[in-house]
Amino acid sequence: MSAAATGRDQPLLSVRDLAVHFGISKGFLFSRSIGAVRAVDGVSFDIGRGETVGLVGESGCGKSTTGRAIARLNRPTAGSIRLDGQDLSTLEGAALRRVRRRLQMIFQDPYSSLNPRMAIGAIIGEPLEIHGVGTTRERAERVRELLAIVGLPRQAADRYPHQFSGGQRQRVGIARALALNPELIVADEPISALDVSIQAQILNLLARLQRDFRLTYLFIAHDLAAVRHISDRILVMYLGRIVESAPSAELYRRPLHPYTVALLSAVPLPDPAAEATRRRIVLRGDVPSPAAPPPGCPFHTRCWLRERLGNPGECTSAAPPLRTVGGGHSVACHFSDAVAETRVNGAGAATAPPAGRPPAG
Amino acid sequence: MLLSVQDLSVRFQTEDGTVHAVNGVSFDLEASETLGIVGESGCGKSATSLAITRLLPHTQATIAGGRILFRDVDLLGMPARAMRKLRGRDIAIVFQDPMTSLNPVLSIGRQLTEALRAHESLPRTDAEARAIELLQTVGIPAPAATLQRHPHQLSGGMRQRVMIAMALALAPRLLIADEPTTALDVTIQAQVLELIRELTRQRGTAVILITHDLGIVAQMTQRVAVMYAGFIVETALTPDLFAAPRHPYTIGLLHSLPRLDKERGGELISIEGSPPDQLTPPAGCPFAPRCAWRLPVCSTANPSLTTASGSGDATDARAKHRVACHNPATAEEASAGQPLRPGTAAGLEAVP
Numbered sequence: 222m223s224a225a226a227t228g229r230d231q232p233l234l235s236v237r238d239l240a241v242h243f244g245i246s247k248g249f250l251f252s253r254s255i256g257a258v259r260a261v262d263g264v265s266f267d268i269g270r271g272e273t274v275g276l277v278g279e280s281g282c283g284k285s286t287t288g289r290a291i292a293r294l295n296r297p298t299a300g301s302i303r304l305d306g307q308d309l310s311t312l313e314g315a316a317l318r319r320v321r322r323r324l325q326m327i328f329q330d331p332y333s334s335l336n337p338r339m340a341i342g343a344i345i346g347e348p349l350e351i352h353g354v355g356t357t358r359e360r361a362e363r364v365r366e367l368l369a370i371v372g373l374p375r376q377a378a379d380r381y382p383h384q385f386s387g388g389q390r391q392r393v394g395i396a397r398a399l400a401l402n403p404e405l406i407v408a409d410e411p412i413s414a415l416d417v418s419i420q421a422q423i424l425n426l427l428a429r430l431q432r433d434f435r436l437t438y439l440f441i442a443h444d445l446a447a448v449r450h451i452s453d454r455i456l457v458m459y460l461g462r463i464v465e466s467a468p469s470a471e472l473y474r475r476p477l478h479p480y481t482v483a484l485l486s487a488v489p490l491p492d493p494a495a496e497a498t499r500r501r502i503v504l505r506g507d508v509p510s511p512a513a514p515p516p517g518c519p520f521h522t523r524c525w526l527r528e529r530l531g532n533p534g535e536c537t538s539a540a541p542p543l544r545t546v547g548g549g550h551s552v553a554c555h556f557s558d559a560v561a562e563t564r565v566n567g568a569g570a571a572t573a574p575p576a577g578r579p580p581a582g
Numbered sequence: 583m584l585l586s587v588q589d590l591s592v593r594f595q596t597e598d599g600t601v602h603a604v605n606g607v608s609f610d611l612e613a614s615e616t617l618g619i620v621g622e623s624g625c626g627k628s629a630t631s632l633a634i635t636r637l638l639p640h641t642q643a644t645i646a647g648g649r650i651l652f653r654d655v656d657l658l659g660m661p662a663r664a665m666r667k668l669r670g671r672d673i674a675i676v677f678q679d680p681m682t683s684l685n686p687v688l689s690i691g692r693q694l695t696e697a698l699r700a701h702e703s704l705p706r707t708d709a710e711a712r713a714i715e716l717l718q719t720v721g722i723p724a725p726a727a728t729l730q731r732h733p734h735q736l737s738g739g740m741r742q743r744v745m746i747a748m749a750l751a752l753a754p755r756l757l758i759a760d761e762p763t764t765a766l767d768v769t770i771q772a773q774v775l776e777l778i779r780e781l782t783r784q785r786g787t788a789v790i791l792i793t794h795d796l797g798i799v800a801q802m803t804q805r806v807a808v809m810y811a812g813f814i815v816e817t818a819l820t821p822d823l824f825a826a827p828r829h830p831y832t833i834g835l836l837h838s839l840p841r842l843d844k845e846r847g848g849e850l851i852s853i854e855g856s857p858p859d860q861l862t863p864p865a866g867c868p869f870a871p872r873c874a875w876r877l878p879v880c881s882t883a884n885p886s887l888t889t890a891s892g893s894g895d896a897t898d899a900r901a902k903h904r905v906a907c908h909n910p911a912t913a914e915e916a917s918a919g920q921p922l923r924p925g926t927a928a929g930l931e932a933v934p
Binding site for chain 1: 622623721722723767768769770771772773775776794795796797798799800801802820821824825834835836837838839840841842843845849850851852853854856
């Protein structure tokens with residue numbers, strides 16, 4: 222479902238130079254600011270109507286903070302977030318509430334995001350009540366409809382969250398998010414707390430809802446396989462910045478950022494034959510603290526390519542900008558050409574087994 | 583044989599009744615070997631590992647039957663003291679929740695260096711240097727400062743890495759790793775898996791790797807057992823299981839997984855429904871209610887684990903492909919992810 226193709230040129234969501242910094246202060250009586258965690262540090266991207274954009278990266282890379290800023294659960298420090306042209310980064314009060322009808326969020330842990338004392342029907346109907354939609358009877362009817370849409374029995378309305386399994390609770394979270402007919406859904410790790418067989422049910426449900434209701438998704442996850450499955454386009458974040466962006470298949474076939482290469486090579490494939498022949502790039506160390514990001518390229522402290530190239534000075538002196546390399550593919554690396562070369566020589570990460578390999582199972 | 587688990591059964595007493603957590607599970611393990619146990623929450627994979635290490639909570643859990651032979655000694659009859667000693671030296675465990683196995687009142691440094699000194703009788707300063715090195719290998723930033731800290735001062739991911747560092751320090755004969763990397767990022771997971779591989783290569787450590795991640799099983803293990811509702815439903819050499827899975831549950835797991843190495847696909851084949859509560863022993867096959875291959879017999883008789891057709895040539899019993907199913911899938915069905923023979927779909931008439 223390609224986005225830009227579906228009509229209007231203007232993207233549904235347009236994020237420009239988004240920054241979210243959290244202050245670190247010291248002291249109690251004479252509290253003073255001693256720095257800032259640059260959780261999101263200048264992120265720009267668009268999402269077209271009906272498109273699914275995946276946002277991947279490891280803990281602390283800023284992907285969830287980005288999602289929460291877009292849903293305005295965090296206040297952005299700088300930058301703009303335009304939904305259909307309207308900047309919601311600075312909205313407050315009633316104006317913000319109006320925009321929220323069009324933009325809903327699905328969370329990772331459906332248990333902690335559902336009030337344990339409220340019946341499922343009340344939970345799903347709450348957004349309708351808050352926004353004063355319909356009469357009591359109409360709202361009850363809408364709740365029944367939503368339960369059917371997400372595949373829960375009608376009787377679920379009178380039960381409580383603890384009476385449901387993780388997968389069913391996630392269906393409740395999805396029904397609640399759908400209550401106000403939103404256009405954009407920010408899904409933050411929506412399947413990572415679920416068992417494997419249940420993850421597939423939820424991924425299928427999200428795909429069906431997108432077709433049925435022309436939804437647009439920002440799908441935030443650390444599971445690269447799930448992200449590849451559901452996304453048209455993928456953004457890779459590292460230390461608060463987007464380091465690579467490309468259509469899904471292209472990103473997996475031809476990753477151009479050394480971090481993306483390492484990330485893809487680290488995911489174990491459920492195929493023993495592929496695993497036996499595969500080259501893995503094991504990164505050393507941990508992600509640096511976003512309170513003290515390294516100078517130059519944020520990835521240089523763990524970069525295997527920089528090491529292979531003999532530690533060129535550019536990596537530590539200048540942050541590489543995100544530049545377009547064609548085919549909707551952008552990368553923020555001074556030496557992304559060298560990434561492509563290492564792969565051709567077979568010295569890099571075989572990020573995916575060659576096409577035509579017989580499937581396992 | 584390093585470890586031989588024979589007909590192990592574990593029950594949990596809960597408010598709702600007795601949960602049949604592990605039901606007649608048997609498997610063997612040799613030195614240097616890595617066995618994967620796969621399954622979803624509640625399948626009994628963790629209860630099995632707790633039984634082997636005798637760490638089941640006494641108040642709720644009972645071992646209802648079976649033997650656990652570790653170097654020919656039955657662990658179930660071993661005095662608690664001797665068992666503790668064994669756990670500190672020969673058997674190490676890495677849990678999903680590391681808080682349960684770290685001592686909350688001792689610093690990380692104290693716990694790590696004590697483990698090291700008990701094992702290698704190193705002088706204190708050397709043990710400290712080695713501890714710092716270990717913390718570094720498991721990806722802990724500022725390892726020297728971390729030695730001074732207590733478990734509660736670390737994040738979950740950090741505690742997990744400390745646990746793994748401790749297991750590595752012991753270089754045990756048997757490492758039981760229960761979802762060891764589930765809480766970790768994929769690049770850190772790769773580091774930890776590399777460390778475990780090194781341990782088996784260099785020290786001959788045998789590993790039981792308990793995980794829900796079939797990718798980790800494919801990468802790390804030689805043999806694999808698939809558990810469902812407390813039963814082993816299929817077991818085989820890892821390449822055989824992935825190449826030709828026979829049990830509908832295994833096939834379901836493989837097909838419900840989005841694949842990183844596949845073009846964006848259509849609908850995933852999901853397993854509908856959810857696992858049973860295990861409060862009553864199943865009359866038939868525990869997977870029958872969710873199974874597309876089921877026959878009438880499946881709801882009346884629980885199939886036992888038997889050698890799958892086509893694996894008769896394996897002389898080593900442990901290399902045999904075994905499956906507990908009345909109607910195992912054919913190779914074509916396994917790759918299609920659904921039954922193809924007429925009469926095998928749910929609700930239809932039995933095929934003799």
